[in-house]
Amino acid sequence: MIRDRAQRIHDVQERLGREMDLWVASAGGDGVPYLVPLSFFWDGQDVWLVTRLSNPTGRNLAATPHTRLALGDTRDVVLLDGEVTAYTHDEVPDAAADGFRVKTGWDAREAGPAYRWFRVRPVEVQAWHEEPELAGRRVMAGGEWADG
Template sequence: MIRDSARRIRDVRERLARETDLWVASAGDGGVPYLVPLSFFWDGRDVWLVTRLSNPTGRNLVARPRTRLALGDTRDVVLLDGEVTAYPHDEVPAEAAEGFRAKTGWDARGAGPAYRWFRVRPTDVQAWHEEPEIAGRQLMTDGEWAVGCGPDRPGGTGA
């Protein structure tokens, strides 16, 4: 059965709340791509990541603050494009740090100054189950959920 946009948005938000790891894509110097798995926390609006500034992903996210995040396999895909803001431990919102700790079991605030927090604010979201849903895959554009399907609209889900 092909899901409508409202159902897909609910499914995406539920997966973001439930799953612990996702794939993070970034671009290095000269456009060299990097793809790594990282644990994350979804606060209902933003995705929070933690990684070292000395690794390629950390450096790339600071230098080029755009990323693509991916969940799922080829039969149940979620792609999230977003704008990235980096935070040192003492500036990350307490709710995000505590949510990350509760979800992943790791209190990254104690990891030391080599690590940074990265907030990914979604700008575009796509989701589909196999080929029949590809046509309606665009669920968010320019930071706005599909008309009538956002978290505060009929058919949407709350944070």
């Protein structure tokens, strides 16, 4: 059964609240792509990530204002393109850090200044179950959820 747009939006938001990890795609100035799994927290508007600034993904997210995040496998896909803002452990909003701690069991603020927090604000989201749902897969554009 092909889901309508409203059901896809509901499913995406539910998965963002439930799932623990997602794939983070980034690239450095040299164009070398990186794809890594990271734990995340969805606050209902933004995705929050935390990783070391010394690794390629941390450096890329700090230097580039865009990333692509992915949930799911090849039969139940969510692709989220977003704008990235970096925060030190002293700057991250308490609600985001506390939400991340509750969800993952790890208080990354205690890991020290080598880590950076990244807020990813969704700009475009696509969701589909296999080929029959490719039509209508864009459920967010311009940072706004699409109408049903």
